[in-house]
Amino acid sequence: MTHDRILQNVAKHIRLDEVEEERFVSLLGFREVPKKAFLLKEGQLCRSISYVHSGALRAYYMDKEGKDATIMFAISDWWITDMFCFVSECPAMMNVEAIEDSCVFQLSRDKRDGLFREIPKFERFFRILMQNAYTREQLRVMENLSLPAENRYDNFLQKYPRIAEQVTQKQIASYLGITPEFLSMIRKNKSRRPRS
Known part of the structure; x- marks a missing residue:
C-alpha cells in the first residue's frame, strides 16, 4: 500500500x-x-x-x-x-x-x-x-x-457531491436530522419542478 x-x-x-x-x-x-x-x-x-x-x-x-x-x-x-x-x-x-x-x-x-x-x-x-x-x-x-430541510439538503449536495454519490438516502436523511420519508418527499418535489 x-x-x-x-x-x-x-x-x-x-x-x-x-x-x-x-x-x-x-x-x-x-x-x-x-x-x-x-x-x-x-x-x-x-x-x-x-x-x-x-x-x-x-x-x-x-x-x-x-x-x-x-x-x-x-x-x-x-x-x-x-x-x-x-x-x-x-x-x-x-x-x-x-x-x-x-x-x-x-x-x-x-x-x-x-x-x-x-x-x-x-x-x-x-x-x-x-x-x-x-x-x-x-x-x-x-x-x-x-434553514428548512430542503435548503439543508441542497447545501449538502452542493458541498459534498462525492459523499452524496457514495451514501444512501437514509444516511443522508440521518445526517440532515430528518426522516427518510421526508427526504424522499423533498426529492420528489425537486424532480417535479421545471428546470430554468
Whole structure:
C-alpha cells in the first residue's frame, strides 16, 4: 500500500523533508475495514485517528430509542475519529462504520503525541484539521437551526457531491436530522419542478 495520498494530504498544510516523511509513515498502522464492519464501536477506547485511503465511513450515535443520527461521513482523503473521546482518552460515544469496503491508515494518540515532539510542525497540521472540523460542524449546527430541510439538503449536495454519490438516502436523511420519508418527499418535489 502506497503512502502517496496521505503524504499529499499532509502537504496541503505543512512541508516535510524526506526523513520526516519516512518517520511519519513509519508510525502509521494500516487497516482494511469491510463494508458494515466497525472501525470504532461505542464504548470502546478511542485510541486512533484514521485517514481514509479508500472507501467511505460514517460516524453515528444511537439514541435511547435505537434511532441513529449521523454525525459525519468520511470518504477517501478525509480524516475521521470520535474527536472528543480521542482527545479526552475516554470511551467512544459513537460508532464509526464502513459503508463500503474501506482501507485506512491509523495514527494512535501516543504516536501522534510523540510525532509532535519529534516533528513540531505536525502540531500545526493537526491544529488545522481540528479548526476545519470545528468550523464545518459550527456551520452545520447553524444551518440545522435556521434553514428548512430542503435548503439543508441542497447545501449538502452542493458541498459534498462525492459523499452524496457514495451514501444512501437514509444516511443522508440521518445526517440532515430528518426522516427518510421526508427526504424522499423533498426529492420528489425537486424532480417535479421545471428546470430554468
